[in-house]
Amino acid sequence: MEISVARKEEHERQKGEIRNLLLQSDEDDSTPKLELIDLIQRLGVGYYFEKEIGKTLRCIHDTDSTKNNDLRAVALRFRLLREEGLHVPCDVFSKFVDEEGNFKESIKNDVEGILSLYEASNYAVDGEEILEKALEFCSSHLGSLITNINNSLLTRVKDALNIPIRKTLNRLGARKFISVYEEDDSHNQKLLNFAKLDFNLVQKIHQKELSHLTRWWKELDFANKLPFARDRLVECYFWIVGVHFEPHYGIARKLLTKVIYMGSVLDDIYDVYGTLDELTIYTTILRRWDISAIDQLPPYMRIHFKALFDVYVEMEDEMGKLGKSYAVEYGKAEMIRMAEMYFKEAEWSFKGYKPSMEEYTKVALLSSGYVMLSVNSLAVINDPISKEEFDWVLSEPPLLMASSIITRLMDDLAGYGGEEKLSAVHYYMLEYGVSKEEAFAELRKQVKNAWKDLNKQRLEPREASVPILTCVDNFTRVIVVMYSDGNAYDNSKTKTKDMIKSVLVDPFMLSS
Structure with missing residues (x-):
């Protein structure tokens, strides 16, 4: 209504x-x-x-x-x-x-x-x-x-x-x-x-946006064309609402939902479906961002690359209207860098290689996707983010490193035992010869310390502008909600449905 x-x-x-x-x-x-x-x-x-x-x-x-x-x-x-x-x-x-x-x-x-x-x-x-x-x-x-x-x-x-x-x-x-x-x-x-009415007004905006995104998703038809991939459009949108809920961020929500959805499917291509030869070719073509080379890919990768390419074409068009065309290249580069980290992890898996904890962490902080999402978020929000600020974000400042540690380790802790692929828990146990309980205790301590680092970055004088700080902070909060008692993204029939219903479906009853 x-x-x-x-x-x-x-x-x-x-x-x-x-x-x-x-x-x-x-x-x-x-x-x-x-x-x-x-x-x-x-x-x-x-x-x-x-x-x-x-x-x-x-x-x-x-x-x-x-x-x-x-x-x-x-x-x-x-x-x-x-x-x-x-x-x-x-x-x-x-x-x-x-x-x-x-x-x-x-x-x-x-x-x-x-x-x-x-x-x-x-x-x-x-x-x-x-x-x-x-x-x-x-x-x-x-x-x-x-x-x-x-x-x-x-x-x-x-x-x-x-x-x-x-x-x-x-x-x-x-x-x-x-x-x-x-x-x-x-x-x-x-x-x-006022709070009830405002919640309902904002919810109505979100519902209309999700309706438009659902039409885009149906046209992609990934559920039938790429049946091996997680099909989580609504969860992706809910995730982005957690970062930028305000009405004036509508364009950002639309583009970021598409980015995170395409990134999720890319993860599944590298993690569960592609052969090493196929992934080698795809990584090369992604690095070149060469749509003319699409015929070198197997059919399922062509479908994904064309859709991913189109998302960034749309982003260039929308950001051009805001005078932020330069920002799109930063977002695109981080998507490519994340794919390179996916490829590195796939190589380890195919070859049975066990990296050191340090080696794993260097790759995993990027393969978690939160640096990619943070940079793409800054690329598409209405707020002006200068080239110098993008370069600062990519210099691995304490703000972004703290967020990445929290998101990566909470993901690994929540997913331990539920995924076949190895994680920080396995590598820590292997390298230091400790039990699962000892590894969990240490990694939780690292998460706790990273929160302290993140808190410090909030205090003035601070390096990051408010839009950057808010973006990184909110992406970190999303991971707490999604992984606080298990992987609520992968296991979306759990508490995720209730959260989505409460935020995106059920309005408050208003007094007459």
Whole structure:
């Protein structure tokens, strides 16, 4: 059902009212304003008010006292300011620690405070021992309290322990939090109504885009022509919505969905179907990007290469309109580089070669596809990304390396035992002579440390512009959702269907 003109007018009016709330003069206590910002962001409508929120948080950072002794308020301030990229020392939490370095008994019954501290501790950078202890303390304590708290708070605690705010996708997080917030007796009805209506409006845009993409997918007919490949168009679109959900990124979503879909089929060609001779020819032709050489390929590869070639022709046309034609070459080059890494892995498999952990990691960080997707994403978004910025991204800066480590290792950890091909788990066990459990522990530690590196890159002064940071951050969040308890992309009949339904299918009921 289409959303009426009257509803859209109501949406604009409500947006103005919320903006006025944000612009009201600050009170002596900044906590109410921080709570409002937190609600706006968690309800999924913060993207309308980024300038106002940024200005308010900077003002609070520069002028607000840190004398507040309320754990929930201190942790909320810490989290929101760090999310904005502003430096806040972790010793603001030292007042809640006793002389032996343990968290005080007095806070152990403060569930809201502990939940807030847990969320804040996920913004830790390397060397912040108090936040390490906080994460361990809160995780354990919240887990033990689950049987003793009410339904609304119970849902929030369970959701946080599953995936904290730092690692949550905007649409998925908003969908869950709107329902939780509605159960709160003290909810702001105007803010709730606005969040529901906005969710439905954005969802309707996504549904129309997916309908257009489905027509493209049906015309490709890969399900019949390339039956060996994973056929996951809707999952690919959901993935991209996790990175760029905002209405003005429609062209980016369309192109990126096609890129990730073609990349997924390319992975299957190299991983499960092609012979080494066929893959050698395909890799050579991809390097040259030579459509005139297509007849040298076997029929199934011709089908894929022609479709892939057409996607980048379309990208050149769309980006030409935005004055970003130069960006397409960066995206194309990363697709080719990913194929070269696929070929290297295929060679290892065909020849029975066992690389060292270092050798595997060098290839696998690129074959994970996240560098390719990040670069292609920056190529197609509306935001201006200069040639110098593309070159910086390709120089393997800490931001991209941290993201790549998280995405690669979470993929390998989730896929261990479910795939025949070898992964970081196998190579680590082989090289260091350790058990599966020891390998898992070490690789999870590396993921944890990479998150700290990623958190550090958020803090000012930072090398990356906001569009680059947001893109890389969101791709990393996608992997947490998709691989947190198994490979939800390959096994799409699991929780993925429920997530897709909640974000792309089911609207909220609106009050009349």
